[in-house]
Amino acid sequence: MPGKQTNGEIRIGFYVCHCGHNIGQTVDVKAVAAYAEKLPHVVVAREYKYMCSDPGQELIGEDVRASKLNRIIVASCSPLLHEHTFRTAVEKAGLNPFFFQMVNIRENVSWVHTDTAAATQKANDLVRAAVHRVAHHVPLEKKHVAIDPAVLVVGGGIAGIHAALTLANAGKKVTLVEREATIGGHMAKFDKTFPTLDCAACILTPKMSQVKNHPNITLWTYSEVASVEGFVGNYTVRVRRKPRYINEELCVGCMECIEKCVYKEGKTSDEFNVGLSKRKPVYIPFPQATPQVVLIDPEVCIEFKSGKCKKTCVEACDRDAIDFKQKETVEEIRVGTIILATGFKTFDARRVPVYGYGKYPNVYTSLEVERLVNASGPTGGELILRDGRRPKTVGIIHCVGSRDKNTNRWCSRTCCMYSLKLAHLLKEHTDAEVYNFYIDIRAAGKTYEEFYDKLLEENIHFIRGRVAEVTDWAVRPSEEGRLVIRAEDTMIGIVRRVPVDMVVLAVGMEPQTDAGDVRRLFNISCSTEGFFLERHPKLAPVDTFTDGIFIAGACQGPKDIPDSVAQAGAAAAQALALIDRGEIELEPNTAYVEAELCSGCKTCLGLCPYHAITRNEELKKAEINEALCKGCGTCVAGCPSGAIHQHLFEDDMIFSELSGLLEPQPADCC
Amino acid sequence: MNEQQPQPAPSWEPRIVAFFCNWCTYTAADLAGVSRLRHAPNARIIRVMCSGRVDPQFILEAFARGADGVLLGGCHPGDCHYMEGNYKTLRRMELLKRMLAQFGIEEQRFRLEWISASEGERVKTVINEMTEQLRTLGPLALPRRFADWDKELEPLAHALASTEEAAHA
Numbered sequence: 001m002p003g004k005q006t007n008g009e010i011r012i013g014f015y016v017c018h019c020g021h022n023i024g025q026t027v028d029v030k031a032v033a034a035y036a037e038k039l040p041h042v043v044v045a046r047e048y049k050y051m052c053s054d055p056g057q058e059l060i061g062e063d064v065r066a067s068k069l070n071r072i073i074v075a076s077c078s079p080l081l082h083e084h085t086f087r088t089a090v091e092k093a094g095l096n097p098f099f100f101q102m103v104n105i106r107e108n109v110s111w112v113h114t115d116t117a118a119a120t121q122k123a124n125d126l127v128r129a130a131v132h133r134v135a136h137h138v139p140l141e142k143k144h145v146a147i148d149p150a151v152l153v154v155g156g157g158i159a160g161i162h163a164a165l166t167l168a169n170a171g172k173k174v175t176l177v178e179r180e181a182t183i184g185g186h187m188a189k190f191d192k193t194f195p196t197l198d199c200a201a202c203i204l205t206p207k208m209s210q211v212k213n214h215p216n217i218t219l220w221t222y223s224e225v226a227s228v229e230g231f232v233g234n235y236t237v238r239v240r241r242k243p244r245y246i247n248e249e250l251c252v253g254c255m256e257c258i259e260k261c262v263y264k265e266g267k268t269s270d271e272f273n274v275g276l277s278k279r280k281p282v283y284i285p286f287p288q289a290t291p292q293v294v295l296i297d298p299e300v301c302i303e304f305k306s307g308k309c310k311k312t313c314v315e316a317c318d319r320d321a322i323d324f325k326q327k328e329t330v331e332e333i334r335v336g337t338i339i340l341a342t343g344f345k346t347f348d349a350r351r352v353p354v355y356g357y358g359k360y361p362n363v364y365t366s367l368e369v370e371r372l373v374n375a376s377g378p379t380g381g382e383l384i385l386r387d388g389r390r391p392k393t394v395g396i397i398h399c400v401g402s403r404d405k406n407t408n409r410w411c412s413r414t415c416c417m418y419s420l421k422l423a424h425l426l427k428e429h430t431d432a433e434v435y436n437f438y439i440d441i442r443a444a445g446k447t448y449e450e451f452y453d454k455l456l457e458e459n460i461h462f463i464r465g466r467v468a469e470v471t472d473w474a475v476r477p478s479e480e481g482r483l484v485i486r487a488e489d490t491m492i493g494i495v496r497r498v499p500v501d502m503v504v505l506a507v508g509m510e511p512q513t514d515a516g517d518v519r520r521l522f523n524i525s526c527s528t529e530g531f532f533l534e535r536h537p538k539l540a541p542v543d544t545f546t547d548g549i550f551i552a553g554a555c556q557g558p559k560d561i562p563d564s565v566a567q568a569g570a571a572a573a574q575a576l577a578l579i580d581r582g583e584i585e586l587e588p589n590t591a592y593v594e595a596e597l598c599s600g601c602k603t604c605l606g607l608c609p610y611h612a613i614t615r616n617e618e619l620k621k622a623e624i625n626e627a628l629c630k631g632c633g634t635c636v637a638g639c640p641s642g643a644i645h646q647h648l649f650e651d652d653m654i655f656s657e658l659s660g661l662l663e664p665q666p667a668d669c670c
Numbered sequence: 671m672n673e674q675q676p677q678p679a680p681s682w683e684p685r686i687v688a689f690f691c692n693w694c695t696y697t698a699a700d701l702a703g704v705s706r707l708r709h710a711p712n713a714r715i716i717r718v719m720c721s722g723r724v725d726p727q728f729i730l731e732a733f734a735r736g737a738d739g740v741l742l743g744g745c746h747p748g749d750c751h752y753m754e755g756n757y758k759t760l761r762r763m764e765l766l767k768r769m770l771a772q773f774g775i776e777e778q779r780f781r782l783e784w785i786s787a788s789e790g791e792r793v794k795t796v797i798n799e800m801t802e803q804l805r806t807l808g809p810l811a812l813p814r815r816f817a818d819w820d821k822e823l824e825p826l827a828h829a830l831a832s833t834e835e836a837a838h839a
Contacts, residue, residue: 078700079717080692107703108715112794118683118711125714523751525694527788537704545693545751545787589719607722609753632752633723637762649718654728661687661714662735664813 010041010135013060013069014127017051017076019106026110028120032075035124039131043067051076057089064093071134075103075127081536096139098588098648101130125661132660136653143586143626147233147548148336149579152177154225154518157185158561159553159568160341161207166572168216172579175333176211177239178221180271182289183208185343189272189367191374193561194421195451201288201376208290221291226330228522231630232548232584233336243326244295250321253292257282260316262309268300270378273371277378282313287376296322337548337575340532341568342518344554347401347408347507355397355505356470360483361386363470363503366418373425383429391432391501395485396423397467398438402508410529412508412558416442419506420452423460426504435461435498437487445560463498465490470503509558522549531557542571547584550574589631589648595621597643604635604644684804686713686797687732688741691721693751694786695743701790709794710801713741720744722755726766729780733770736813739779739804741796746784756784778803779810 014036018024029047037045044063048056051074063069072095074086079102087097105123113119149172153164156178164176176183187193188208190200211217226240258280266278272285281301284294302309303324314322349357349365357363362385364372375381383390396419402412416438423434441462443452456462467487474480479499489496511530512518519526524544525533532551535543542550550571553564578584591612600620604613612628613635615621622644624635633646645651690696696717702709718724721744729740742763744756763782770780781800785792 078703080697080700104700104715107700109711111703111706112709113711114708115711122711122714129714129716520748523753525697525749525787533787545697607758609755630752632720632755633718634720634752634755634758637723637725638758646719646723649723651725654716654718655731657716658687658728658731658735661716662685662732662737664736 010071011043011067011069012039012041012071012073012131012134013063013067014039014042014045014131015051015056015059015072015074015076016045016047016105016123016127017056017074018047018049019076019110020050023076023106023110026113026116026119027105027123028116031120032105032123032127036073036075036127036131039128041071041135042131043069052082052085057085057092060086060089061093064090064095070095070099071137072100073103073127073130073134074100075105075123075130077106078104078108097142098140099134099137101134101137103127103130128663129657129660132656133653136650136656140588140647143588143590144583145231145233145586146583147578147581148235148334149173150175150333150335151575151579152225152235152237152333152335152338153341154338155185155341155343155553155555156180156183156211156219156221157341157343157553157564158187158204158207159343159555159564160185160339161204161211162565162568163339163341163552163572163575164217165207165210165214166569167575168214170572170576171216172576173216173218175218175220175239175335177223177225178219179224180285181222181244181293181295182285182291183211183219183221184286184288184290186367187561188286188288189274190370191377192421192425194417195445195447197421197424205288205290208288212290219291220331222295225521228338232546232586233578235335235338235548237333237335237338239331239333241329241331243328244293245298245301245322245324245326246294246296247321247323247326248291248293250319251293252319253284253289253294255284255294256316256318257294257313257322258284260312262302262312268297273378274365274368276368276371296324337550337578338522339550339552339568339571339575340518340522340524340555341551341553341564341571342512342515342555344509344558345512347412347510349400349505349507351407352400352404352505354469355400355467355503356472356483357505360470360472360503362389362391362483362501363505365505365507366415366422367507369422369426369504373422373429381429383426385502389501391426391430393433393435393482393498393500394423394426394430394502394504395435395437395470395483395498395500396504396506397470397485398436398506399466400505400507401510403439408508408510408529410508410558411442413442414558414560415506415508416440417445417448417451417560419504420455420460422504424455424458427458427460432501433461435463435485435500437463437465437467437485439464439466445562463487463489463491463496465496468495474499509554512555515555522546524549524551527557529557531555542567542574547586548578587631587648589633589646590626590629591624591631591633591636591644591646592626593622593624594643594645595619597641598622599641599643601640604639607635607638609634682809684712684738684801684809685736686739686741686800686804687737688713688715688743688797689718689721689724689728690715690743691745691751691756692717692719694745694749695721695783695793697787698743698785698789699793701788702793703790705790707790707794709797712801712804713797720750720752720755721759722750722752724759726762726769729766733775733779733810734812734816736811738807738810739781739800741800742780742782743785743793743796744782746786749786775810776807778807
């Protein structure tokens with residue numbers, strides 16, 4: 001146990017940062033420095049424009065040498081941002097890096113207050129607390145843990161695929177877990193991609209087969225993560241592998257079994273074609289599905305329902321791959337880092353009933369139209385409506401479930417562009433008149449605006465206004481038997497009724513339904529909308545608050561393919577940085593037992609969620625396994641004998657922080 | 671503490687000590703900062719790794735040293751970075767609340783709040799609300815009360831001392 005060594009006399013160096021104008025314009029920085037100078041043990045008190053800059057950090061070193069400082073306090077931004085920076089500077093100056101305390105006067109003071117006097121007073125109070133606290137700091141050893149080089153990627157959409165390939169190409173072993181029977185995600189369902197009009201399958205499927213064939217990638221589809229234990233560098237993950245009732249090793253994807261199934265026609269809604277076609281009980285999601293392995297849906301297969309099927313599929317399979325007795329298995333893997341790329345779900349258009357989705361057959365969601373115009377889609381790329389007609393006029397309604405305080409307030413970022421793309425494709429396929437009803441066109445991206453310009457030249461119509469309703473109530477002969485889109489055209493200030501044959505709802509992007517469960521599983525946070533929360537919105541966009549877990553793609557927020565791929569690459573790079581370093585430095589904030597004080601009462605044993613505390617039955621004392629302790633401090637607060645302590649958060653540090661914070665001031669009434 | 675309610679000085683401002691957990695509430699306070707959500711300057715934050723680290727003694731000490739209110743912020747139940755630290759906190763604080771009531775410390779003076787990392791707005795609302803409530807309640811001023819009580823006890827102590835002296839003699 002580190003004793004209460006203080007290196008003799010306490011000599012504090014205090015630095016307050018202006019952060020340009022960020023702190024200086026609300027807090028009287030000079031006054032804070034002057035105030036700190038008068039506090040006990042403070043030898044040097046300085047203000048500086050940017051403490052985090054190199055010259056700012058060097059100030060500390062110079063003063064440590066010149067004034068024999070042994071404690072450093074920096075009052076600047078949040079410790080979550082720069083504590084590491086300044087600890088490193090303190091260490092460079094020759095002191096133990098934990099002889100340092102940071103005071104947050106930016107996020108906690110200058111950015112949230114306006115009154116200079118009150119803000120300066122608060123800053124002074126916080127500085128005083130730190131001056132009291134830092135005297136109790138003791139030197140600590142940094143804690144290092146080794147990083148297992150294996151990586152888990154969760155989600156096999158374009159982001160997960162890209163991250164897995166990047167890591168595998170760098171020679172790392174990757175396990176890619178996908179919930180569906182095939183990888184590919186949403187992108188596999190798209191027809192063309194904006195703004196280049198590349199065929200989505202043409203650019204995606206080569207990557208999918210690379211994943212399947214890569215020697216460094218283990219691909220587990222139709223599988224879900226069941227539990228995650230451990231910590232950065234050392235995660236133990238259990239994956240539940242659902243039975244396909246097909247031996248994946250034997251199946252070659254010849255699809256003879258599908259052909260020979262006793263069902264002559266499919267009767268079950270086809271998930272891949274978003275319900276626009278039917279599939280059989282034995283099926284493959286789509287022709288290029290990866291892996292090329294069929295699966296059986298036990299909910300509809302006669303053999304599962306009655307046990308009385310002729311099992312023509314079994315006869316058809318010359319590799320004996322069909323196995324009705326297959327059971328779910330649970331595999332356990334050990335990985336050092338995890339990348340979550342669990343994607344999004346599209347907004348359920350039924351939530352805006354005025355647009356008539358589910359009521360009028362010719363109202364489609366954008367994802368349905370992607371399938372409808374796709375050559376391998378339910379109609380072979382022919383644009384045939386649910387009532388068998390071909391549309392002569394199409395209305396595309398933007399921002400369905402986006403930028404709407406009744407549903408989702410956020411912009412889904414992709415809908416403007418994919419609506420333009422669909423407008424182009426619909427025009428191309430049917431030569432119909434296409435009307436876009438938009439609020440704003442958000443075409444921010446490389447060559448996106450140019451794509452919009454191109455569409456204007458293609459005689460696509462744009463009406464600026466949020467659509468009020470879609471109705472089949474005709475008031476004019478031209479509207480008979482058609483759908484009417486009613487919207488205010490805000491450019492000319494009139495309400496328009498546009499009769500159309502087909503309505504496309506540009507649905508927005510939402511967090512996956514089970515995003516809350518997934519984040520609990522991986523112990524990360526969500527934003528209020530339910531998307532996974534990044535560690536810093538600008539500077540750590542793929543990190544999470546849990547070390548070793550990274551996020552990529554639309555699970556973090558709506559984004560298009562290029563952005564998802566960029567993030568996936570970033571997440572892979574962050575994982576690689578950890579792996580190649582081989583170890584990570586952890587906060588040495590673990591708990592420890594002062595054996596003389598421990599009465600062996602076992603109170604702490606039940607408090608530790610990590611089973612890090614055991615009772616030495618011989619000595620009748622509690623013992624903490626430092627490797628398992630994560631440093632929450634719950635046992636410290638719970639120990640009735642005060643025998644458990646926590647490095648960096650010792651009782652005397654917190655009590656001294658309190659005494660400093662609440663020291664009677666001349667202004668106090670008593 | 672109804673008897674002899676101390677009159678606040680005109681410049682009196684409530685002082686709140688806020689213990690925030692590193693992962694949720696402290697991060698939310700940072701977010702409030704980044705989002706420039708202006709709020710009352712009365713709270714002073716002490717960062718701990720988990721609300722489970724907060725020993726009820728810290729809260730008693732804060733009151734004893736002159737805090738008018740104490741705010742404790744942790745992750746929402748089920749969302750604790752350390753799995754279940756906040757449940758332990760909840761258990762302890764329910765007991766502490768009863769104890770504070772027995773001490774005569776008004777219940778509004780101690781507040782336990784679950785604020786997730788994305789709820790910067792909530793940090794602002796809670797601090798503003800609490801500041802207003804404390805303004806209405808007035809100062810707790812325990813250090814002065816302790817001094818007053820010591821003064822009251824002084825003659826008794828003298829009397830006791832002299833009785834003892836007499837007995838000794």
